[in-house]
Amino acid sequence: MSFSLSAVLRPLTRAVTYTRWLHQLIASVAGTLLGFVHGGTFRSTGMEVWLWIAVLPVPVLLAAALIPAVRRVEGLQAQLLLIPGPHGPEEQAAAGISTAPSRSWRDRARTAGWLLLRLAVGVPVSALTVQLPLMGVAFLQGAAGHRTHFRGLPAIDAPHWWYALLVPLPLAVLLAVAVAAGSLMAAAARLLLGPSAAERLAVLEARTERILEHNRLAQELHDSIGHALTVTVLQAGAARTAGSPDFTDRALAAIEETGRQALTDLERALRLLREDVPHPAGRPVxxxxxxxxxxxxxxxxxxxxxxxxxxxxxxxxxxxxxxxxxxxxxxxxxxxxxxxxxxxxxxxxxxxxxxxxxxxxxxxxxxxxxxxxxxxxxxxxxxxxxxxxxxxxxxxxxxxxxxxxxxxxx
The missing domain is CATH 3.30.565.10 (Histidine kinase-like ATPase, C-terminal domain)
Structure with missing residues (x-):
């Protein structure tokens, strides 16, 4: 029982639960702003207000999806708010969410689907975020013996103490919906904002280039150091057996020059590896x-x-x-x-x-x-x-x- 309870409560201790919740609430901002522009939106009763907030932004979102930069903005926001953990370059690449602008009509269509899904999930979550806490307050007032009625909620005309038992229920439902909707949006982001075939190809080419360049540097380093060691061994052996001071001086000079050149090659190779190898533009094809x-x-x-x-x-x-x-x-x-x-x-x-x-x-x-x-x-x-x-x-x-x-x- 304790294990099951800890598993249920674990999402409530994770920061990503609340950043995902924020991501869903942001989805209703456009509809709320358009509601102020559209006369009569907030004079509606009950859930009609939320219906207007869900419908009004649809044409605007479809038009915004045609702008290439919108996909980049949505990708960055999804990585920051939907994916747990660090957000460095390696973690962003492993998240499966692209931050590149739209390059094709398929990318724009996927962006449009993502924006509409955000709206379809975010507006109900926003509505519940507002209404369910009010319901908890209504139950609390009913338990205190007060008749209550909040806009969009059924009235409590027969207050009684047992309403206090229902106070935690709306909050529990809200948290469960927020956690489930957050997980859904994280999975949908990887599907709709994931890298396109062209982007995957570019990543694969870049990775292949890095492997090939590192392999080339390793071969060059092997040849350089191997040559230097060979020359050093041969010159040292010859100097030891020659018994001539002049020959020994020449051999030591050759060893010194060879070692210096090997060190130069080693430093160059290590510098290129630390810089993750420059772009191979200009190399022959x-x-x-x-x-x-x-x-x-x-x-x-x-x-x-x-x-x-x-x-x-x-x-x-x-x-x-x-x-x-x-x-x-x-x-x-x-x-x-x-x-x-x-x-x-x-x-x-x-x-x-x-x-x-x-x-x-x-x-x-x-x-x-x-x-x-x-x-x-x-x-x-x-x-x-x-x-x-x-x-x-x-x-x-x-x-x-x-x-x-x-x-x-x-």
Whole structure:
């Protein structure tokens, strides 16, 4: 019994119960103001006043829903008053309520539905907030032996002491209605003011960009620190065995310079991570692939390219990482096979992007696991929900192939 009673009383101890209640009362403000403008509204009797307050704002709310900024204002108000807990950027993102202005007619329609629902719930709650406490006062006066009659409530013509037993009932009903209506509006806000498909796509792209940028920084940091440690170990070992003061001085100078450069790289990477990585605008995309192919040709390779599909319309993360994957494949060709004929195919389809780079096998191929290039290529593909493979094919050529799905980001 005590557990059930505590469960019933728990909402009354939460601040969000009363902020939600305030949110519902605000919904009747527009109707009240319009009631003063509309002659005769407050000369009505009984519940007719509340009916006017519920009907008069409807055309105004429908017109307001067409204004893009109204959705933003309603979203901010809903986050502040309907959602419990802190309201920082991360908590706001997790609340499931958008604070972006309307971008489509569907957003405007959802905003209109939200405004009408606020009115339909808020006006009855406001009416009960006014009338039910008056009913409690009427019961209290009846228990004291006074005949009472409040506007909009039935009269008490036969007062008696037992009316005192009914005094808590209107307040209990009011609190129960306020709690239930608040929970309803919080759920409806996530449905009607939640992010649209375009907004969810933008959030997903931003999150994908952050993951890819952090992964790139981690790879660069690994290469820089790994290179510095390798140079330091080699130079220190050589200085120890050389037995020459001049060589030792040169080795220590090289270690000092290498360590300084590694520290610079480390500070730069940490600074970018603390700043949550700047916007990747300006980075090359697959629409710039011709420039990449020309650089490979300038290095002596004979490049035969086949580019097809709407490369300029690819999602940003796919296009940027696709460019890097082709760049890495061409770099590996030049590094391990030299200036040999290379075949490059970049095909943007309806549901996937296909990348393929082929070249003749070198006479003494390096081991596949000799570096992070191919591993990084596979990691980029996996982060985008795709796959990448590299190795010799049946024609005796080295083939790098990647497939990046577009449906996951579209």
């Amino acid at each position: 697959l629409a710039d692939a011709e420039r990449l192919l020309e650089s490979a040709r300038a290095a002596g390779a004979t490049v035969r390219a086949e580019l097809s599909g709407p490369l300029a319309a690819l999602p940003g993360p796919v296009s940027r990482e696709g460019y890097r994957m082709v760049q890495e494949a061409l770099t590996n060709v030049l590094r391990h096979a030299g200036p040999v004929p290379v075949s490059v195919r970049i095909a943007a389809g309806a549901d996937a992007l296909e990348l393929e780079v082929r070249n003749p096998m070198p006479a003494a191929p390096a081991p596949v696991a000799a570096g992070r290039g191919l591993r990084g290529l596979r990691e980029r593909a996996v982060l985008l929900g795709g796959e990448a493979v590299a190795g010799p094919d049946e024609d005796g050529e080295w083939r790098v192939h990647a497939r990046l799905p577009l449906a996951r980001l579209g």
